Amino acid sequence: MAVRLSLASTWRAARPSKEMLPHTMTDPPPNRELIEMLALSRSQKLPQGGEDTQILELLVQRDREFQELMRVAQEQGKVHQEMQVLEKEVEKRDCDIQQLQKQLKEAEHILATAVYQAKEKLKSIDKARKGSISSEEIIKYAHRISASNAVCAPLNWVPGDPRRPYPTDLEMRSGMLGHMSNLPTNGVNGHLPGDALAAGRLPDVLTPQYPWQSSDVSVGMLPPHHGNDFGLEPPGHNKENEDDVEAMSTDSSSSSSDSD
């Protein structure tokens, strides 16, 4: 019985004190009768067997357990209170963290915008620097194309004037390209009659050097390397390489007659 009691008590200790309290109270229920009986038996001093002592011991044990439980319950209450306080603390900290998070996000957004705009600005600065031309050069060029009436008609221009905003038939033929291709002089090569007429009206001076033929080109000025290959996509495949310049004329390699 003692073993059973000790087992039971250990089992009870492991459970929360709230549950345990009813058990302690009901097993066995200490009522007035029992206490009176015990008091009576003590005053009688009768050796009533071990039963009374057992019951007494049981009672004392119960009381002890009860006290223990109350103590534990009190401790648990304290712990619970502490827990609540800490939970409130944790909540507060959580709020703070969230606030900081929001602020961080905002700051990051603002900085990202600023960085992006700065990058755009840098890009536009680069672009502007790349395209910078000296104003003198621009003025020189503007003067060149205006003085020659290439972009603005001469003020006394009337229909019938042979001057044009593009190189005329005569100018084209008297250029380098014109001389490279040995053009036969029969017919007007597809130019409209008006143009050829205008060209024919002018006296045929000895190959005038027109400024549009770059006689003043600097030595360092070269076209980007192209390798003469404008054929189909696979470069090494075809051999037709002479069609890029001789557009105005027949293929120079095939023309046998050189007479003008």
Next chain:
Amino acid sequence: MAGVMESEEQARNSFQSELEFIQCLANPNYLNFLAQRGYLREKPFVNYLKYLLYWKEPEYAKFLKYPHCLHMLELLQYEHFRKELVNAQCAKFIDEQQLLHWQHYSRKRTRLQQALAEQQQQQQLPHGNATAK
């Protein structure tokens, strides 16, 4: 050494010929000529036109005397434009518009001069009235 010099000479020649050729493109009659002979249909020629776009860069463009050619070059990149150029009417229309545009600034200048002359006349008139009295 001779080989290197030759290629420089070649490069200079090709620069000059390309300069001349691209400016010829400003002439709508010439464009019509090219179209009618079928050059504008050939792929190598179209590739060449695309290659010629380098003349738009400022360091090359400063050699062009007839800047209209750059606009024509841009238009020539489009197949539709190249197809339309076969018609003589199309070329004539372009020619007319080009000439009108060419005369735009001189017209504007004459109008400004006229306006200025009228303004001066108006200014003189009240003075004339005042002195007549």
